[in-house]
Amino acid sequence: MTVQRLADKAYSGIVEIIKADSLDVGDRLPSESRLAELFGISRTIVREALVRLASDGITEARRGAGSFVKSRPSDRLMTFLPMAELSSTLGSYEVRFVLEAEAARLAAARRSPEEMAEIQFALDQLRAAMLSNETADAEDMELHRRIVAATANPAFTLAFDALTGDIERVMRAGVDISRSRPPHVLGAMLREHEMIVEAIRAQDCDGAALAMRWHLWEGRKRLMPGEL
Amino acid sequence: MTVQRLADKAYSGIVEIIKADSLDVGDRLPSESRLAELFGISRTIVREALVRLASDGITEARRGAGSFVKSRPSDRLMTFLPMAELSSTLGSYEVRFVLEAEAARLAAARRSPEEMAEIQFALDQLRAAMLSNETADAEDMELHRRIVAATANPAFTLAFDALTGDIERVMRAGVDISRSRPPHVLGAMLREHEMIVEAIRAQDCDGAALAMRWHLWEGRKRLMPGEL
DNA sequence: GTACTGGAAGTTGTTGGACAGACTCAAGCG
């Protein structure tokens, strides 16, 4: 895929160092000069690798002090996947239950004629693929995505893309799901939070869901008082 | 927050160029030397910015040819937001309703003592921040994230991070929420899809949600027959 | 003994120049 430039090798080399020496979060990496010497490349290239590592949130450079581990890359490469493989396919369904069921409801309410046509087309494609091929994963996914898209709510699509692993789409979409801050009704907000936490502590499932729904509803009202 | 190093300025400068000159996907950027001259900095620093832009999937460098636009940053910064600004903050709430309410329910059921302690800690932090500062957005977000994390389901966390714009975390997580294909019970599967589409066509909201839930449930049973 | 000061050493940030390898494009040749 990617051409293995020297900077790429340096990148994985540094990741390797973090894993092999089991450097913890906050630990200091060898200096740029040292790494350059170690890999037999120039410091310039080591810097390029470090810039990318920093951009990926794995390391952090402090001028005059050194580069430090910010989050361990092994967390995603080793610990995370194997352990959670099963539970995440299962877990993915868990999320899709609530997400896509609601998306289907909204799609039914809001779909435009054009979106309906696209959904129908995706269904036809799926039918054709199923009859001819053995697998029709792509068509299946496409139909689901069309339905989600018909909610006319980009946030739904965003969540769906994230769940189905379409990271590229996620990045291309609106990243700043604006975090506009509500006015200072801090007291009420804090109380709502406390109610949620209390329900979770008490393992009161319905109570927790209800409190969260209430909190989000109030937050939305605070954010845009006009809208209903 | 971030110290404005020269490379950071170069990064936004290049983004600015792409937007201002409305460079399209596939168009070529000015050469590194030209950019260096333009910004009044050395080529090395321009390269650092380009490395990050490439790592972010915005540009792509081809040796001997130049750097090219791979995906327009304006798509997320300009085109997307202004049009959908209101609807996406509102829309974000719509999704969070269903997602976080269910997350709170699961968190209540599954939280470990450690996770409960973390949730409590986040709440304390939020309280402290609210009393001292004007804004406590970060603490608010952190509390919500802790609750979602207590579902013990990485897919929930993934969707949450995507919705709150924490793309870095999304990418760091396990990207391949494996798309293991169910065995070929194609006939049943197709019929379920048709029911969903039919409900959406008829604008039968509850029917659509129900059909989708049914479909996902059956799909999960097909995927792992043992698990209930 | 303790607290402050100063400086030396080490590290990242930035610069300018240099060369190799790869691509582009057009002039020139068959």
Next chain:
DNA sequence: CGCTTGAGTCTGTCCAACAACTTCCAGTAC
């Protein structure tokens, strides 16, 4: 017209140096 060739351009890599900053310790003042 089609192909080759070569000049010009561009990215990839290296080097040597200086600036700005942090860390740490020795030495001094109290």
